[in-house]
Amino acid sequence: MEAVAKALHPDSKEKRYHQDEIIKISKQLLVQVLELPFDSKSRKMTELLKTFDGLDITKYANIVSQKLKINQDIYYYDNEHKNYYRGLQVCYQQDTESLIIGDSDSKGVIQAQDNDKQEIKTIDILVVESIYEENKISHAFAIANKQALTGLKFCPHCNSKAFDPKDKNYSRDYEKHTIKCENNEGKIVKQVKLDYIQKPFVPHIMQNKTYQYLIANGRQHEFKPTQYFITYDLETVPKIVNKKFGKSSYQMYELFPLSVASTIRNKQGIKKIFFSQQDGDDFIVQWLNQLFKEAEQVNADNQYITEACTIDTTIPYSMEVPIVGFNSSRFDISLIISQMQ
Numbered sequence: 001m002e003a004v005a006k007a008l009h010p011d012s013k014e015k016r017y018h019q020d021e022i023i024k025i026s027k028q029l030l031v032q033v034l035e036l037p038f039d040s041k042s043r044k045m046t047e048l049l050k051t052f053d054g055l056d057i058t059k060y061a062n063i064v065s066q067k068l069k070i071n072q073d074i075y076y077y078d079n080e081h082k083n084y085y086r087g088l089q090v091c092y093q094q095d096t097e098s099l100i101i102g103d104s105d106s107k108g109v110i111q112a113q114d115n116d117k118q119e120i121k122t123i124d125i126l127v128v129e130s131i132y133e134e135n136k137i138s139h140a141f142a143i144a145n146k147q148a149l150t151g152l153k154f155c156p157h158c159n160s161k162a163f164d165p166k167d168k169n170y171s172r173d174y175e176k177h178t179i180k181c182e183n184n185e186g187k188i189v190k191q192v193k194l195d196y197i198q199k200p201f202v203p204h205i206m207q208n209k210t211y212q213y214l215i216a217n218g219r220q221h222e223f224k225p226t227q228y229f230i231t232y233d234l235e236t237v238p239k240i241v242n243k244k245f246g247k248s249s250y251q252m253y254e255l256f257p258l259s260v261a262s263t264i265r266n267k268q269g270i271k272k273i274f275f276s277q278q279d280g281d282d283f284i285v286q287w288l289n290q291l292f293k294e295a296e297q298v299n300a301d302n303q304y305i306t307e308a309c310t311i312d313t314t315i316p317y318s319m320e321v322p323i324v325g326f327n328s329s330r331f332d333i334s335l336i337i338s339q340m341q
Contacts, residue, residue, distance in 0.1 A: 001026040001029050001030045001033070001054075001055065002022055002140075003125050003140035003141050003142045004064060004068070004123065004125070005022050005023075005025040005026040005029055006022050006142035007124065007125060007142035007143070008025075008068075008070070008121070008123060009021075009025060010144065024040070027040035027045060027049075028040045029068065032067055032068065033055070033060065033063060033064055033067045033068070036048075056138075057074065057127060057140065061090045064090075065091065066092060069092050069120060070092055070120065070121050070122070071089070071090065071091050071092055071120050071121070071122040071123070072089070072090040072122070072123055072125055073086055073088075073089055073122060073124045073146070074086070074087060074089070074090070074125045074126075074127055075087065075124065075127070075143065075146070075149065075150070076126075076127055076128075077126075077128060083150070084126070084150045085150065086150070086162075091120075122159055123142070124143035124146045125141070125142065125143065126141045126143050126149070127139070128141070150162070151164070151165075152164055152165075153165055153170070153174060155178055155181050156178070157178060157181040157182050157185075158181050158186045158187070159186070161177055163177075209316040209317075209318065210304075210315060210316055210317050210319070213315055213316055222304070224304075226302055226319060226322060227301075228266045228267070228298045228301045228302050229265055229321070229322040229323070229324060230291065230294060230298060230321060230322070230323045230324070231263045231323070231324045231325070231326060232261065232262040232263075232291075232323065232325050232326070233260070233261050233262075233325070233326045233327060234259075234260045234325070234336065235258045235259045235260070235261075236255040236257055236258060236332060237255070237256055237258045238254070238256075239253065239254055239255075240252070240253060255332075255335065257283075257284055257335050258276065258277060259274065259277070259283075260274075260275050260284060260287050261273070261274045261275075262287070264294045264298065265298075266294075266297050266298050266301045267301045273287070273290055275287040275290075282339075284335065284336060284339040285339050288336070288339060288340060291323075295321040295323075298321050299321050302317070302321075303317055304317060
């Protein structure tokens with residue numbers, strides 16, 4: 001509540017608030033928020049504060065906004081990326097049943113609708129968490145300048161949209177948004193824009209050039225699935241590369257390739273190839289060279305053929321040759337990729 005009191009009563013040239021005054025105001029706000037049956041100056045308040053641990057922001061953020069008629073922008077610190085971000089927005093709503101809370105992914109703040117068009121003040125609060133005696137404690141601070149804290153420039157009208165001054169398009173985007181936001185009086189106006197020409201959602205057609213061409217030419221009955229493919233199986237053997245025994249023992253293994261086999265299915269039938277250490281230390285390279293040669297034939301066999309038994313070049317076909325691995329983990333893949341040139 002001290003952070004809220006400080007945010008609602010910032011220092012100015014005309015008046016500076018001492019810490020005692022902020023504490024006094026925060027006590028009055030606490031009575032208002034919790035609806036306590038006694039005055040902030042009473043002895044009961046003194047007894048309450050001796051055991052009072054503060055308000056949980058996740059539970060009382062809504063209540064504080066409703067009781068004090070304020071909007072709250074709550075910021076947190078990201079330890080991983082070393083920056084501050086707005087993690088919670090709490091808006092005052094006259095109708096308590098339609099209280100809305102937005103998170104950091106929201107594109108804007110839903111402004112409170114007030115019958116009397118009363119201006120609702122927005123305060124900025126920073127929440128920092130710490131660990132004390134294995135307990136997580138949250139500390140709240142009033143933010144005097146959120147732009148200096150976050151390094152972002154906020155729209156003065158909606159107080160929500162943020163821009164990075166380091167971005168090359170900062171001036172253009174900021175000016176464009178502020179002009180539009182000022183015309184909308186700081187409110188978000190969502191409009192649905194429809195295309196002049198209706199476009200059907202058919203990804204199975206639009207993402208397949210072959211099928212798209214056949215349908216456009218009334219030849220969809222000629223569409224065929226991919227029939228020919230290649231499989232492979234890479235055998236590896238673990239080898240100890242480092243070990244240590246003692247109070248903290250460990251034993252490290254590294255996989256070494258032993259052999260590789262492939263099965264090629266094309267129009268001629270089924271063909272098998274096999275390479276191992278007996279063919280040399282570069283047997284994986286030998287296998288890859290042979291695999292690319294076989295893939296050319298598989299790709300040609302998957303093409304569409306005319307009545308003259310030639311490849312139909314009018315039908316677009318750019319499907320990759322399917323190569324399926326059996327019992328092959330990501331470790332096996334890394335052994336193959338390291339040998340590709």
